[in-house]
Amino acid sequence: MYRMVKEALHERANLLEIAPHLSAPLPIMLPLYKWWQLPYYWVGIKMYDLVAGSHCLKSSYVLSKSRALEHFPMLQKDKLVGAIVYYDGQHNDARMNLAIALTAARYGAATANYMEVVSLLKKTDPETGKERVSGARCKDVLTGHEFNVRAKCVINATGPFTDSVRKMDDNDVVPICQPSAGVHIVMPGYYSPENMGLLDPATSDGRVIFFLPWEKMTIAGTTDSPTDVTHHPIPSEDDINFILNEVRNYLSCDVEVRRGDVLAAWSGIRPLVTDPKSANTQSISRNHVVEVSDSGLITIAGGKWTTYRSMAEDTVNKAVKLHNLNAGPSRTVGLFLQGGKDWSPTLYIRLVQDYGLESEVAQHLAKTYGDKAFDVAKMASVTGKRWPVVGVRLVSEFPYIEAEVKYGIKEYACTAVDMISRRTRLAFLNVQAAEEALPKIVELMGRELNWSELRKQEELETATRFLYYEMGYKSRTEQLTDSTEISLLPPDIDRYKKRFHMFDEDEKGFITIVDVQRVLESINVQMDEDTLHEILCEVDLNKNGQVELHEFLQLMSAVHTGRVSGSRLAILMKTAEENLDRRVPIPVDRSCGGL
Numbered sequence: 001m002y003r004m005v006k007e008a009l010h011e012r013a014n015l016l017e018i019a020p021h022l023s024a025p026l027p028i029m030l031p032l033y034k035w036w037q038l039p040y041y042w043v044g045i046k047m048y049d050l051v052a053g054s055h056c057l058k059s060s061y062v063l064s065k066s067r068a069l070e071h072f073p074m075l076q077k078d079k080l081v082g083a084i085v086y087y088d089g090q091h092n093d094a095r096m097n098l099a100i101a102l103t104a105a106r107y108g109a110a111t112a113n114y115m116e117v118v119s120l121l122k123k124t125d126p127e128t129g130k131e132r133v134s135g136a137r138c139k140d141v142l143t144g145h146e147f148n149v150r151a152k153c154v155i156n157a158t159g160p161f162t163d164s165v166r167k168m169d170d171n172d173v174v175p176i177c178q179p180s181a182g183v184h185i186v187m188p189g190y191y192s193p194e195n196m197g198l199l200d201p202a203t204s205d206g207r208v209i210f211f212l213p214w215e216k217m218t219i220a221g222t223t224d225s226p227t228d229v230t231h232h233p234i235p236s237e238d239d240i241n242f243i244l245n246e247v248r249n250y251l252s253c254d255v256e257v258r259r260g261d262v263l264a265a266w267s268g269i270r271p272l273v274t275d276p277k278s279a280n281t282q283s284i285s286r287n288h289v290v291e292v293s294d295s296g297l298i299t300i301a302g303g304k305w306t307t308y309r310s311m312a313e314d315t316v317n318k319a320v321k322l323h324n325l326n327a328g329p330s331r332t333v334g335l336f337l338q339g340g341k342d343w344s345p346t347l348y349i350r351l352v353q354d355y356g357l358e359s360e361v362a363q364h365l366a367k368t369y370g371d372k373a374f375d376v377a378k379m380a381s382v383t384g385k386r387w388p389v390v391g392v393r394l395v396s397e398f399p400y401i402e403a404e405v406k407y408g409i410k411e412y413a414c415t416a417v418d419m420i421s422r423r424t425r426l427a428f429l430n431v432q433a434a435e436e437a438l439p440k441i442v443e444l445m446g447r448e449l450n451w452s453e454l455r456k457q458e459e460l461e462t463a464t465r466f467l468y469y470e471m472g473y474k475s476r477t478e479q480l481t482d483s484t485e486i487s488l489l490p491p492d493i494d495r496y497k498k499r500f501h502m503f504d505e506d507e508k509g510f511i512t513i514v515d516v517q518r519v520l521e522s523i524n525v526q527m528d529e530d531t532l533h534e535i536l537c538e539v540d541l542n543k544n545g546q547v548e549l550h551e552f553l554q555l556m557s558a559v560h561t562g563r564v565s566g567s568r569l570a571i572l573m574k575t576a577e578e579n580l581d582r583r584v585p586i587p588v589d590r591s592c593g594g595l
Contacts, residue, residue, distance in 0.1 A: 004287050005051050011307045012089045013055035018336050019099060021343040021370035023091035025057040026212065028197040029072055030084045031250065038062070038082065045086045060086035071196050074251045085196075090212065093305060094422050095368055098411060099337040100308070106338065113412045114141040120168045121148060122295060133169060133297045142414060153319045156299040160229045160269040169297045176289065177301050178274035181227035183239035184219055185472070186264040186429055191218040191247075191255070198250065209246045217263065217429055220247055233267035235472050240265050258562030263430045265472030273302030290318050298322070309333070339370025351377050356389025364399035369407075379403040394437040400424045405444040416442050416463040427466070431473040438463050486550075486557045496556045499577050500549055510546040512536075516572070523579040535568045
């Protein structure tokens with residue numbers, strides 16, 4: 001355990017050094033609800049600091065109840081007795097993955113995207129007479145083309161697919177990888193402070209729960225349960241509700257934790273190293289194992305993001321030794337990843353001054369691409385406005401710009417899914433925003449990659465399906481269905497009926513785009529027909545082009561219970577009602593109109 005923690009802390013320090021644009025320290029609070037927890041956690045955290053030594057980011061400290069609530073005002077006040085704060089690192093995982101691949105390519109590695117291993121190639125060793133792995137039969141997933149790759153040494157570093165590749169080598173091999181599903185949800189940023197996270201190592205069922213600021217949103221998780229290996233893991237409603245219930249345990253009753261505030265949800269598969277006799281994933285070690293098969297296949301299994309570099313070093317050292325390769329010692333400690341070498345915290349100011357980008361966009365580009373942000377800025381389109389001069393956004397509420405799509409193609413993005421999830425983080429931050437940006441993204445990629453109309457349509461459908469199933473859109477949209485119960489009190493029903501009939505002026509029993517346009521025009525609000533159509537479609541459950549009274553009452557009931565939040569139609573109708581109510585005629589004797 002000591003060695004594992006020591007290694008992780010050394011690697012964390014290295015990660016913060018070699019990718020300063022993608023990683024940063026983050027203070028994390030451990031809330032205390034019993035006085036006896038204070039010495040127990042304090043000793044553990046101080047031992048953590050001690051092991052870190054010179055790599056300690058900042059020393060941990062104790063907070064009184066009042067100070068803890070100053071830092072994290074959303075916490076429950078009644079049960080809290082204090083808190084301990086320690087420091088850990090946080091990074092942009094998708095961009096980090098890409099930065100590692102691009103850095104490897106810069107140093108001579110041959111990289112391939114969307115390549116699948118179909119089988120392993122073998123040949124007989126003339127000295128021993130044994131079969132040795134000598135390469136792999138590969139398939140280009142996008143074109144279907146198959147080809148052979150010959151190699152002196154083959155390394156299996158396939159995460160949750162570890163055992164499937166090992167079985168290609170030896171079908172009778174005992175599995176060493178136990179896949180574990182971890183579900184995460186993203187909620188609005190106001191659910192957590194901007195610069196402090198929360199972690200509880202002992203939830204209601206013994207799993208760790210965290211609650212962290214991330215990309216100006218709040219990310220919460222995680223579950224830990226056995227799962228089957230799949231290319232398309234899907235977050236379940238039970239897992240989403242488990243996380244929400246745990247979040248409710250920590251937050252004040254003043255903060256209503258609503259199911260409708262889950263903006264995105266996804267399930268990831270952790271490749272834990274396991275004893276074949278044990279099925280409990282919660283107790284399995286996160287350490288890594290390097291295994292060599294009889295035929296010379298080297299497998300690296302387990303591990304975690306923080307220790308990726310030492311995992312790679314151990315694996316390559318094993319390959320060098322086993323195959324007598326001509327190589328010196330590892331030089332990856334302190335080696336800057338792509339974008340990190342000339343990055344500085346003030347780099348974004350130069351982007352604003354030199355290119356006329358919005359400050360928020362410039363900060364995003366600097367944090368995402370590091371010193372390569374200038375290459376993205378050079379590709380940015382002119383806005384036609386006084387300010388910003390360049391940088392047309394993909395969606396208004398996020399700082400991603402159209403130039404990132406063009407630049408993403410240079411970074412080997414091949415599909416629209418690549419763009420919304422692995423080059424930008426839109427799909428992970430807000431599935432509705434990602435869906436809104438998709439047509440523009442597909443159009444831009446189609447123009448750059450010469451896609452046919454058929455290919456564009458396929459990309460749009462595939463990406464929409466990805467958002468629907470894998471990013472939690474299905475669970476989100478199912479919060480309002482034909483079977484949603486109307487659980488409103490009689491006074492509420494009367495109030496909402498009145499609001500509905502304000503739009504349904506001729507008492508048809510339903511409202512259409514024309515009805516909404518008429519009311520909006522009466523309060524001097526302009527909205528284009530396409531946007532209005534989208535707004536009504538969110539509530540039009542039977543898809544007949546109109547919103548009936550029962551559909552509207554179902555919506556308002558779902559809003560009341562928190563299963564739906566941010567409904568544009570509900571907000572629009574409430575705003576219109578309030579504006580119309582304020583337009584009370586002024587009596588003639590109060591308006592200087594009488595003689």
